[in-house]
């Protein structure tokens with residue numbers, strides 16, 4: 001079980017799973033969305049995910065011409081978990097309050113697009129584009 005919330009605390013959620021694998025996306029869209037080197041997420045089955053509060057505070061934005069959408073708190077702007085395919089929820093790992101001790105970076109995706117200043121130094125597998133399989 002892991003819990004998380006946005007910076008202002010309006011939006012909260014919980015996951016009924018032991019979380020282990022972190023995926024880091026380095027694509028230019030995720031970099032702009034966070035203003036950083038990309039975004040680190042855990043991917044969970046929708047059944048294991050539940051909002052605990054603040055669903056009315058969630059805004060979304062879809063990028064025109066791309067299969068990409070972001071969810072964020074309309075009050076504080078923190079990125080939030082989102083559903084990018086019908087079965088799975090993508091949770092930004094920085095939102096987790098606890099239960100993150102077992103987490104480890106397993107995969108880096110869109111590595112060919114990463115920022116010129118970024119050096120990847122962990123043992124996660126590097127994929128030049130999106131993750132398949």
Ligand SMILES: [Zn+2]
Pocket residue numbers: 006007008009010011073074075076077078
């Ligand atoms: Zn917030």
Ligand SMILES: [Zn+2]
Pocket residue numbers: 025026027028029030031110
């Ligand atoms: Zn990305």
